[in-house]
Amino acid sequence: MPDVLAGGIFVLIGGAFVWGALGYGLGTPLRMGPGAFPMLVGATVAVLGLAIIGKGLVAGEVTSFGAIPWRAVAVIVLAVLFFGFTVRRLGFVPTSAVTALLTTLASSRVRLLTAVAVAAGLTVASTLIFVVGLQLRIPLWGPWLGF
Amino acid sequence: MELLDNLALGFSTALLVQNVLYCFVGVLLGTAVGVLPGIGPTATVAMLLPITFSFEPVTALIMLAGIYYGAQYGGSTTAILINLPGESSAAVTALDGHEMARQGRAGPALAAAAVGSFIAGTVATVALAVAAPPLASVALRFGPAEYFSLVLFGLIVSIALARGSALKALAMIALGVLLGTVGQDIYTGTPRFVFDQRELYGGINFVSVAVGMFGVAEILRNLENERTRTAIVSTVKNLWPTREDRRRIVGPILRGTGLGAALGILPGGGHVLASFTSYAVEKRISKRQQEFGRGAIEGVAGPESANNAAAQTSFIPLLTLGLPAHPVMALMVGAFIVHGITPGPNVITDEPALFWGLIASMWIGNVLLVLLNLPLVGIWVRMLRIPYQVLFPMIILFAAIGTYSLSFNAYDVYAIAFFGILGYILIKCGCEPAPLLLGFVLGPLLEEHLRRALIISRGDASVFLTRPISAVFLALAVAALVVAVLPTIRKRREIVFAEDESLDEIPNPVPPPSPRAHDDLDELPPRVPPQR
Numbered sequence: 001m002p003d004v005l006a007g008g009i010f011v012l013i014g015g016a017f018v019w020g021a022l023g024y025g026l027g028t029p030l031r032m033g034p035g036a037f038p039m040l041v042g043a044t045v046a047v048l049g050l051a052i053i054g055k056g057l058v059a060g061e062v063t064s065f066g067a068i069p070w071r072a073v074a075v076i077v078l079a080v081l082f083f084g085f086t087v088r089r090l091g092f093v094p095t096s097a098v099t100a101l102l103t104t105l106a107s108s109r110v111r112l113l114t115a116v117a118v119a120a121g122l123t124v125a126s127t128l129i130f131v132v133g134l135q136l137r138i139p140l141w142g143p144w145l146g147f
Numbered sequence: 148m149e150l151l152d153n154l155a156l157g158f159s160t161a162l163l164v165q166n167v168l169y170c171f172v173g174v175l176l177g178t179a180v181g182v183l184p185g186i187g188p189t190a191t192v193a194m195l196l197p198i199t200f201s202f203e204p205v206t207a208l209i210m211l212a213g214i215y216y217g218a219q220y221g222g223s224t225t226a227i228l229i230n231l232p233g234e235s236s237a238a239v240t241a242l243d244g245h246e247m248a249r250q251g252r253a254g255p256a257l258a259a260a261a262v263g264s265f266i267a268g269t270v271a272t273v274a275l276a277v278a279a280p281p282l283a284s285v286a287l288r289f290g291p292a293e294y295f296s297l298v299l300f301g302l303i304v305s306i307a308l309a310r311g312s313a314l315k316a317l318a319m320i321a322l323g324v325l326l327g328t329v330g331q332d333i334y335t336g337t338p339r340f341v342f343d344q345r346e347l348y349g350g351i352n353f354v355s356v357a358v359g360m361f362g363v364a365e366i367l368r369n370l371e372n373e374r375t376r377t378a379i380v381s382t383v384k385n386l387w388p389t390r391e392d393r394r395r396i397v398g399p400i401l402r403g404t405g406l407g408a409a410l411g412i413l414p415g416g417g418h419v420l421a422s423f424t425s426y427a428v429e430k431r432i433s434k435r436q437q438e439f440g441r442g443a444i445e446g447v448a449g450p451e452s453a454n455n456a457a458a459q460t461s462f463i464p465l466l467t468l469g470l471p472a473h474p475v476m477a478l479m480v481g482a483f484i485v486h487g488i489t490p491g492p493n494v495i496t497d498e499p500a501l502f503w504g505l506i507a508s509m510w511i512g513n514v515l516l517v518l519l520n521l522p523l524v525g526i527w528v529r530m531l532r533i534p535y536q537v538l539f540p541m542i543i544l545f546a547a548i549g550t551y552s553l554s555f556n557a558y559d560v561y562a563i564a565f566f567g568i569l570g571y572i573l574i575k576c577g578c579e580p581a582p583l584l585l586g587f588v589l590g591p592l593l594e595e596h597l598r599r600a601l602i603i604s605r606g607d608a609s610v611f612l613t614r615p616i617s618a619v620f621l622a623l624a625v626a627a628l629v630v631a632v633l634p635t636i637r638k639r640r641e642i643v644f645a646e647d648e649s650l651d652e653i654p655n656p657v658p659p660p661s662p663r664a665h666d667d668l669d670e671l672p673p674r675v676p677p678q679r
Contacts, residue, residue, distance in 0.1 A: 084560030
């Protein structure tokens, strides 16, 4: 039920913002507080979400989602989080290599040797483009490796 | 005469060596991402945004603009040669263009597309140069109330043109506006929705949202069922159209240019709408209707001219009002702001060299594109042999590096993962990401102008209705909302769009390109009838 799920997400996020906005002070129309605008918009999102749920229930169509690439979802999220967390600590080169290797494994068809080759190639390419070419100021090797 | 002076200033800026060079780099990259399915101009511009920070502002904008209109060109090449529209406004081009290629007439089809795009680009650039200054001077008289209503109107119009459920598009816009409120409040400095994380005080990074929703989510969709990409490439010979072809493409090019230039100004995917409208028009007025779908050169020349003209004129709302009409334009707003320029009516007077230089560069870019595309067609097609297993790790890695280098903030990188997953789920549920991105960009403007207008009017909300320009925009916004939401009018809209649906009924031995073959999801044609 995609409509119910989508509507649910809207209700959840909209509601959370409304709840949070109440703590920031609504102010008066003349001097709107920091909470007024998010509350207005959050309520709109939640109401629209309810309408989408309602429409989905009325229509009652059961459409399946199709395949979800769980492996790709997990691996790519992990790769991106890894990059953000370690780029300062491990340095540019090892972080890029691990991120690229992890990402390559998202494809269910990839062979390990290909993955290593792609990761190595991308690490060299990104180091050349971003650090050498664009003078990005990120240390190549980080403090975790004793640099 | 003033126009000529301005254009002279523009060309003297745009013809500087580094500007021509980066214009070339931009259209080259744009063509490449237009050719490759799975990576679109939005994700590319988002990734390259940090790279352009070290450039002069005008150089940076010239390059980013080049990527955008270069992608319009590249998409048509693969549409014609292998029936794979790399860019979805090229989906119409595939109908007749690929049919021509199958008949051994790939050359004339490519030439018609290139010549049509070039003429359209030239005319639309002139239209931009003529129309922008008067519009900007009108916009200068806008107060906060007018801006609020205008932004609201822009947001609402973008759903009227979106495909699929209007309700979902509206919810996505509102969600985008909501996400835009994260960070410190502009008037009181109160940190909002930051969970005590100092890194979130500056708000959610726009590039993270764009890269997550358009890059990561799209990759996840492509990985749902992996297929081997087979490229059976027709050989290209006899590039030049025959005399008969030349006679047949003049009308479609001119009509397509006019349609595209007009529709491109509309916020929210005007260029896709333009190419479909142009195809429908050409088919209706043609004396050889039965040829459409079987290799009619009019069906290539018209839509190609239309989408290219629209790509140029979609800069009008950005340059005169500061309103982005397309997710790429929203990224351009980011680029303007990074360089300390507020996009809007002031650009034309404060930064004339930048304004006219950008416009002149578009014409130069169009010349470069013709030179790039026709002789180098073989190289572009060979690029399709790059396996996706190399391509998507590259996109993810470069996106992570590019986003991190914006402000060396790890939270920006985490946000990519968050928005990738959120975008993927919402796209799976039939919600388009483009409205969310527009809402995210325009949301802070909406809040700022709303609050400023209310302070000026001493809390009297009727100011939005008593000021005439503001009232007109609000009335237009309500009208657009009614058109998009009301079921009865919606049905009538389906009838209007029914002409397009007949495209699918044309006997076509080649299966229509799968939606996954398109690049960005925002580029899908808006003609898919609403599922209800």
